[in-house]
Amino acid sequence: MTDVHNSKTRSKNMRAIKSKxxxxxxxLRRALHKRGFRYRVAPKEMPGKPDLWLPRWNAAIFVHGCFWHVHECQLFRWPDxxxxxxxxxxLSNRARDKAQLSxxxxxxxxxxxxxxxxxxGKNKLGPEMVAMLAETWLRSGSASAELDPEGLKIK
Incomplete structure (x- = not known):
C-alpha cells in the first residue's frame, strides 16, 4: 500500500510526534500525583532518561509508545x-531500550x-487503574515490571 500523504505532509506529521x-x-503523571506520589519528570542525567523518576522509591517509570518500542498489541502494526x-x-529502538534497562x-x-x-485503545485499563498497579509495583519492592492491558507483569 502506498502512502496517502506526499513526502512534505508526511514529514510534517512525523515532526509533530512528541517524545515528551x-x-x-x-x-499517568496526574493519576500518580493524585495518589500522593512525587516524582521528577525526565531527568537527563539518568540512563535512558526515564519519563518519571521517583527518588524515594529508587524507581524509574517509562511510558512506552507501542509503535516506537515495538509492542505486539492491537496498537502496533509494521508500516507498509x-x-x-x-x-x-x-528494532534499533528496541535494542537501545534493552541496553538502557541493563x-x-x-x-x-x-x-x-x-x-x-x-x-x-479498546482494551485500555485507564489512568486510575494503571496508577494503582504502578503503586502496587512500587510497594512490592521488585526490581522490574511491565504494565499492559493484561495487567502488571512483575519480572
Missing amino acids: DTKPEIQ TREEFWRKKL ELKKKNIRVLIVWECSLK
Missing part, C-alpha cells in the same frame, strides 16, 4: 511503506515499563 509530555505520560527503513529503526539494573534502579495500550 505525551498524552499517556501526562495521564519503506519497510526496511522502519524495521531497522524500530544499565539501570547495574545501578540497582528499579524499572517499570507502562505500555501506551494500557492507557489508550
